[in-house]
Amino acid sequence: MSRNRVVIGVIGDDIHIVGNRIMQLALEESGFSVYNLRARNHPERFVQAALEVNAHAVFVSSLNGEGEYWCSDFRKRFSDVGLNNILLYVGGNIVVGKRSQEEVVALFKGFGFDRVYHQLSDIRVAITQLKEDLKHGQAKREGEAREN
Amino acid sequence: MAKPSAKAKLERIEQYREQVLSQPLAKGISPDEVRHYLAKLPPGRYPQAAYSKPRCRPLIQPRGGFPLVEAQRRLTQELDAAGADFIPLTIDSYTRHNQYDTAEQLLRRSKNEGKNYLNGYPLVTHGYASTRELYSGLNKPVSLRHGTPDARLLAEVAIASGIVEIEGGGICYCFPYSEGFPLDRSLLYWQYVDRLCAVNSTEAAPIHRESFGPLSATLVPPAIVVAIQIIEALLAAEQGVTSFAVSFGQTGSVIQDIATAHILKTLTREYLKMFGFESMRTYLVYHQWMGPFPTERTKAAALIAGSSVLASIVCADKIVVKTVDEALGIPDPWINVDAVETVMYMCRTFPCPQPFTSPLIEREIALIESETRSILQTIFSMPGDIFLHSVFQAFQLGLLDIPFSPHADNANKLISMRDGSGSIRICERGNVPICDEDAEQERTLLQSNLTRSKGSEPMYERLLSDINLMV
Numbered sequence A: 001m002s003r004n005r006v007v008i009g010v011i012g013d014d015i016h017i018v019g020n021r022i023m024q025l026a027l028e029e030s031g032f033s034v035y036n037l038r039a040r041n042h043p044e045r046f047v048q049a050a051l052e053v054n055a056h057a058v059f060v061s062s063l064n065g066e067g068e069y070w071c072s073d074f075r076k077r078f079s080d081v082g083l084n085n086i087l088l089y090v091g092g093n094i095v096v097g098k099r100s101q102e103e104v105v106a107l108f109k110g111f112g113f114d115r116v117y118h119q120l121s122d123i124r125v126a127i128t129q130l131k132e133d134l135k136h137g138q139a140k141r142e143g144e145a146r147e148n
Numbered sequence B: 001m002a003k004p005s006a007k008a009k010l011e012r013i014e015q016y017r018e019q020v021l022s023q024p025l026a027k028g029i030s031p032d033e034v035r036h037y038l039a040k041l042p043p044g045r046y047p048q049a050a051y052s053k054p055r056c057r058p059l060i061q062p063r064g065g066f067p068l069v070e071a072q073r074r075l076t077q078e079l080d081a082a083g084a085d086f087i088p089l090t091i092d093s094y095t096r097h098n099q100y101d102t103a104e105q106l107l108r109r110s111k112n113e114g115k116n117y118l119n120g121y122p123l124v125t126h127g128y129a130s131t132r133e134l135y136s137g138l139n140k141p142v143s144l145r146h147g148t149p150d151a152r153l154l155a156e157v158a159i160a161s162g163i164v165e166i167e168g169g170g171i172c173y174c175f176p177y178s179e180g181f182p183l184d185r186s187l188l189y190w191q192y193v194d195r196l197c198a199v200n201s202t203e204a205a206p207i208h209r210e211s212f213g214p215l216s217a218t219l220v221p222p223a224i225v226v227a228i229q230i231i232e233a234l235l236a237a238e239q240g241v242t243s244f245a246v247s248f249g250q251t252g253s254v255i256q257d258i259a260t261a262h263i264l265k266t267l268t269r270e271y272l273k274m275f276g277f278e279s280m281r282t283y284l285v286y287h288q289w290m291g292p293f294p295t296e297r298t299k300a301a302a303l304i305a306g307s308s309v310l311a312s313i314v315c316a317d318k319i320v321v322k323t324v325d326e327a328l329g330i331p332d333p334w335i336n337v338d339a340v341e342t343v344m345y346m347c348r349t350f351p352c353p354q355p356f357t358s359p360l361i362e363r364e365i366a367l368i369e370s371e372t373r374s375i376l377q378t379i380f381s382m383p384g385d386i387f388l389h390s391v392f393q394a395f396q397l398g399l400l401d402i403p404f405s406p407h408a409d410n411a412n413k414l415i416s417m418r419d420g421s422g423s424i425r426i427c428e429r430g431n432v433p434i435c436d437e438d439a440e441q442e443r444t445l446l447q448s449n450l451t452r453s454k455g456s457e458p459m460y461e462r463l464l465s466d467i468n469l470m471v
Helices: A018-029 A043-053 A067-071 A074-080 A101-110 A123-135 B013-021 B031-040 B047-052 B069-082 B100-113 B123-134 B152-160 B183-199 B222-238 B254-274 B297-313 B333-349 B359-380 B387-396 B436-448 B459-467
Strands: A005-010 A033-036 A057-062 A087-092 A115-118 B059-061 B087-090 B142-145 B165-167 B208-210 B243-249 B281-287 B318-320 B415-418 B424-428
Touching (some): A005 A018, A005 A043, A018 A033, A018 A057, A018 A123, A018 B459, A043 A074, A057 A067, A057 A123, A067 A087, A067 A101, A074 A087, A087 A123, A101 A115, A123 B459, B013 B031, B013 B152, B013 B183, B031 B152, B059 B333, B069 B087, B069 B123, B069 B333, B100 B123, B183 B222, B222 B243, B222 B359, B222 B387, B243 B254, B254 B297, B254 B359, B297 B333, B359 B387, B359 B436, B415 B459, B424 B436
Parallel strands (some): A005 A057, A057 A087, A087 A115, B087 B142, B142 B165, B165 B208, B208 B243, B243 B281, B281 B318
Antiparallel strands (some): B415 B424
16 A cells, blocks of 8 residues: 655745654655655645645644744635645744734635644654544545544 | 865966955955055954953854944944854844845835844945954954855955955855855855955955854764865865864754864864865863753853853863854844853853763764764765865765754754763765764764663654754
8 A cells, every 4th residue: 555645844934854754754754655745845846746646645744833834724724725725834933923823723624734833742642643643534525524 | 186276276266256246245354455554454453363262161153233324333342242252143034135225225224214124244345444443443353243145245345344264165155054055156156255365365464264064063073073174174275264163053952063174173184184275273172061051041041051162172262152042033232242241251260271072972983983984985986077076966966964954955864862861873874975883883972872762753753852952
């Protein structure tokens, strides 16, 4: 069976790379094929890469909080090119300033993300949930209520 | 064989400078006027004056940069009064990436709104006239701290302003700081900076260059640091630079700190001599912990105090200091002053007249030395005529590989972790040309002592805890 393909990268002009590299190693160690866009990516790059490798999931990260600015129409960008069922995840320190966890999660779910990991340092949780979500298959994504 | 050679000196630097200085942002810098200005600069403004005074502790270098000239002047006065031996000028990140328009806009907003919108001093935007004025009356060297792959204009403005210590290098200011600036161009632009320093130097008053050894400051094996430091010293020597500091960041292991300092000092001398550059003066700079800092000020203060003792023990010529607010953001001047005073107190209280050794340190020195020699030897014996090209190719082939570099051209095949004593060990060497025996020894040392690890957790969890050693 072929491995599940995940596109990862840091969004915006953010160059914080350590977490991104750790995510790559963690996902590879957990059996995924990882396509790493590394630092400084605008949203189109994620869409192009997802198309190119026919990705099962996209994992966007942000440490300097630029996430909010860049992610506002994230889901739409994927559905515009026909990638309706792809899983979208976001994590790191995704907004500027101190905001409540609930507020940030609601904001990014509104942008179309399936899972939101704001200031949660345990990568293991994200990987376990990614594996679970993939078990259900991408097709079941739509209409399915997901919670964190 | 592409060995370092004085023949690689940039030709026609005068015409090249004309081209760089013709842009409006140079604000009419004239090479002749700059030479006259530098000749009149007080001797105390040159790093050589500080480095050649007898001393029983490392010289102290804080960091710091604010957008407005006034704030920078206050910081300078306070650090000077606190006894800092070097005065910093940290440059904002837009200027570092040649985005001068943005730097100018944000400088204007900072002025109008009384709030800092830049994380440093936009030197190119301020220009040399007001920066000369900023430092009038100062009798200590100012050090340019930045992270700029193309620093041609920045270095011109710095030198015209009387800032005669320039940190950086084609590798160390590209791979750790940029995601996509082409390395070959960065290397060529730093040839310009090195040559510029050389043509503005006199025997009594050389423009001093310093390399940035911490690199990504994340689990970088000492041999990689030492090899890159020596390469940058050689590249600078090729252009005629006569005063140079090699540096490294606190490794997290006392043994590795002492061993790295020793081998960095001796191999730099050896390789300079090998290629006919023995007249270059070299110094050793130690960076306090450059990795993730504790957020609690008490812990941060303890870390700063501890690493000051280490700077003493490794017999560094200079220590670059952190502040208790490192994890939180840009420190207020008084926080910076506190850091200078703490480091000064610790270095005075714990002097170390000469490096000491032990069997463990000797073993570490032998290992780092052997690895560094194989890496450099491989690069020196690559085909081609120009050393700079070999250095470029070395990165393309992954012979040099910097863990956690954000750069798209970094190989990322080398994986390193900490052993039980906290020393950084090469777990997978990738294409880095270290011999089988050394690779085997690294693995054995990594496995021999698993006190830092349960041995069963996934690799990424172990890496995270190794990176966050001091938090």
